[in-house]
Amino acid sequence: MTTAVRVRGLTKRYGDVQAVGGIDLDIDTGEVFAILGPNGAGKSTAVEIMEGYRTRDAGEVSVLGVDPGRPTREWRSRIGVVLQTADDVAEATVRETVRHFAGYYPNAKDPDQVIEQVGLTDKAGKRIRQLSGGQRRRVDVALGVIGSPELLFLDEPTTGFDPEARRQFWELIGGLAHQGTTIVLTTHYLDEAEALADRVAVVAQGRIVAEGDPTTLGGRATAKATVGWSEAGEHRSQETDTPTRTVLELAQRFDGEVPELTVTRPSLEDVYLRLIETPS
Amino acid sequence: MSQTATRAPAPPLVRQPSAIQLGLSRAALETKIFFRERDAVIFTFSFPIVLLLIFGSIFADDLEGTGLNVSQLYVAGLIGSAAMTGFQNLGIGIAMDRDDGTLKRLLGTPLPRSSYFVGRALNTLFISFCQVVILLIIGVALFGLQLPSELSTWLTFVWVFVLGVLGSSLLGIAVSSLPRSGKSASAVIAMPFVVLQFISGVFIPVNQLPAWLVNIASVFPLKWMCQGFRSVFLGDAGATLELTNSYELGRVALVLGAWVVGGLLLCLTTFRWKGRRDG
Incomplete structure (x- = not known):
């Protein structure tokens, strides 16, 4: 690498x-x-x-x-750059725009192939102004990759x-x-x-x-996992380093299927929110 | 996959497209886009025509001792205005390009910066040329304008037109950095252009203007462009209407040439590729 x-x-x-x-x-x-x-x-x-x-x-x-x-x-x-927002070339069609930008690069890909790759083949003749936000973004990506970056x-x-x-x-x-x-x-x-x-x-x-x-x-x-289940009509949960053992014990206790069993790790969101907290 | 990433950049194996060719490609795209914005096209082309029809019809008097009439004076003046369209067209157009992300996108591509300006300049030249042709047709058909018959007069027309378009385009590029946003651009840039038209002899003959206004106008290219076009379309008979009883073509060339050089320097030193919020 x-x-x-x-x-x-x-x-x-x-x-x-x-x-x-x-x-x-x-x-x-x-x-x-x-x-x-x-x-x-x-x-x-x-x-x-x-x-x-x-x-x-x-x-x-x-x-x-x-x-x-x-x-x-x-x-x-x-390199290819796809910026945050742009409202330019609104009156040109998708195909015209991608073809035009292809001319900037010594190693450009085939414009029609790139349009197909970003899923705009059936919009290729439309003016960019008429596209939805998501479709516009696909044009941005097409312009970002047209030069084979x-x-x-x-x-x-x-x-x-x-x-x-x-x-x-x-x-x-x-x-x-x-x-x-x-x-x-x-x-x-x-x-x-x-x-x-x-x-x-x-x-x-x-x-x-x-x-x-x-x-x-x-x-x-490697963070503690939370095992959750339902017992006697109540939701129960347990934090543990060894969730597999906990689940096995539960399986024995219930003799088979554990009602409403879940095993969760902290989500990326939990980790992320902890990471970006302002240190006090 | 590239194995050269951390080493020196790979030598360019493929030739980059030429800057001139890309400038032509930009001009073709700009022109295509321009003609698709129908309201802008109609406004751009009808504005000088409507003015010519109005002024030419209201002031049809003969100019004493010249065998010319006032409407012919307007044709020459409005051709000057048309040649200065680049000022407005580029001043507003580039401010909007800066605002809507065009410039930023181009900056992220290998397009040479000069190709952008070549494209804009050719586009402007083309639009100005179309306007002038339309004005000439109306002038000849409705207001008895005489087209010059001598080649040397047409040569004067060509150099006044080219220097005028270039100088005012460069001035337009420079002022495009003034508006805070694309939305405010047309107001910021149209106003001085209108004022300039009134004090440069487009609508009101210079010999009817106070001297101090003419002095201000003399700093800018429009007054000299109009003077050059009057020499082409009114001929020797009209020279008596000039302040100095002469068209001063030498000075016209000097001032317009100075604007081309000065405008270029102004652009090189003040041009902003990024909008204010892009830091």
Whole structure:
């Protein structure tokens, strides 16, 4: 595995606000990496520095081996950026827009194939103004991947989506990741991070407060489990380090099926909320 | 999958598309989009036509001792205005591009920045050209405008037009950074343009304006563009209507050329790719 993004000691300040207060990150090639955090945590600032949009105050940043503080055309043609919101090219059709942007890149994919990949083939002749929010976002993704990027940035890609559109969008991103594109995603949806990311970094107050596999984040896999069941018409529960033994004991006691049995670990949300709590 | 990620960037194996070619592609897209916004198209093209019809019909008097009439003066003035459309078109258009995410999106692609401006400039040149052609047709058909018959006069027309469009477009690009948002842009930019039209001899002949207003107008390109177009369409007979009894074509070239250079410097030093909220 090679490193696609390497960040050391990144800081950025706006006036009195320390937006990014010293971030270290390594993102491997081919990985889907999610940066999770509440609004104003500094995740967009950090990502916009990696995308070459913003300058940094201090620290080292290397994206595909290039300092994004000095972006070159060649480097730009190797990355794809899907920004938070855009209402541009409203009067052009989907096909016209994707074809036009394909012309910017030395290694562009076939526009019609990309349109199909994002599921807009039957909307290809429609003007972008006439699309729904979710469909517009698919155009954004199409424009982000048209140049065959090695690395794709997605900034809060599903904000404002209905549940079905989000599922479909996740499948699209999963498909891109499967083809080997490195993906850096910011989101404030935990289920999104869990569904898409190989690794997650939680950012709060401009710092990374936890990093790792979403299933083990913050000691989630080894935390106490809660076993719940129903007995004599009442709900009972027990916190335990050994839920399997508890369930076996219950199974013996009930001689078979345990009524309303549940075994739960702290959800990613529980872990996340604990992580982003302001230290008092 | 790339194995070069942490090392120096891979040498460009494939040639990047040329900046000129991309500029042409931008111009084609901008023009296509422009003609699809039907209300904007109708406004852009009908505005000078309506003004010409109104002013040309109200003031049809002959200009003493010249064999010309006032409406011909308006044709020349409104052609100057049409050539300055770039000021308004770019000032508002770029402010909106900054606001709706166009500029930010382009900044994230390998599109050379110059290609964006080439596209905008060609688009403006095309729109101005269409306006001028329409004005000329109306001028000739309804107001007895004489088209020049000499090649040298047409050459004057071409350089005044090209320098005028370039200078006012650059000025438009520069002022596009002034409005706080795309929504406020048309108000912020249309107002000075209207004032400039009144003091530069588009609607009111310069010899009827107070000297101090003419002095202010002389700083900006529109007054000189109108003067250049009057020399083309009114000919020697109209020179007596000028303040100095001459069209001063040398000065016209000098001022318009200075605006091209100064406008370029102004753009290079003040242009903002990002909106105010993008920090």
